[in-house]
Amino acid sequence: MSEASNVAQLTGPQLLGQFINWGLMGALSVQIYLYHVMFPKDPISLRGFVYGLFVFEWIQTGLITENAFNVFVYNFGDVPNVLKFHNSWFSVPVMCGVVSVSVQFFYARRIFVLSGSYIIAGVICLLALTQGSAAIASGVLLKNIHTAADQKATTPAIATWLGGSALVDIVIAVTMTILLLKTKTGFRRSDSLVNKLVRLVIESGTITASVAIVDVVMFAALPQTLYHECPALALAKLCVPFLLYSLCAAAAKMGCMLGRTGTRT
Secondary structure, eight states: OOTTSOHHHHHHHHHHHHHHHHHHHHHHHHHHHHHHHHOTTSOHHHHHHHHHHHHHHHHHHHHHHHHHHIIIIITTTOHHHHTOOTTHHIIIIIHHHHHHHHHHHHHHHHHHHHHOOHHHHHHHHHHHHHHHHHHHHHHHHHHTSSSGGGGGGGHHHHHHHHHHHHHHHHHHHHHHHHHHHTTOOSOHHHHHHHHHHHHHHHHHHHHHHHHHHHHHHHHHHOTTSSTTHHHHHHHTTTHHHHHHHHHHHHHHHHHHHHTOOSOOO
């Protein structure tokens, strides 16, 4: 990529991705508040997990904001600076990998509780660890290159990370769907709840997997551009909001059926 490249094509994807990241962080903050108000009696371990992810996400947003200032404020108009990774080698692949592994482990535990199968849960954990390791490796490789013009060398690691992340999300969505459908009792009200939960699982898994696939395709197909940064920055904020949405929606719907709120069984 030369310095004569269209500046808009370099900065546009970054700026759009940062806008999406900030917007999703705002949505996550609202979700955390609702979770705190609606489920104060959740187990301490679950609340600690949720709040820990929230703090981690705010740290990531702070680092991404620092990147935005480096490009659009402190070094505005400096095209070579746009191609530098700054701290994004850590804030995007490494931190996103840590979050995704944590969330996927959470779902693996839920699948184990529902199915009682060590094999299914173990396969999901193994795949999650593989993509998480690839994410960290991607960050290390990106740190060791000078600019985005040299990022093609990192394609295998990044493809493993994003492709693996999409695969795990698909496996979780399919497995959860099958397990939930098996819980149908024939009663209209309970079956309606199961259908809504299945739809929620499919929607969340489809969106996260689709964004990861779009990201890896753009990275591999357009190696001399920064278009892939937009879905990458969006992907960094999708896992936890969907987890919170899952927790709040499932518990709220169950509470409506059982005639109570504020507790989780």
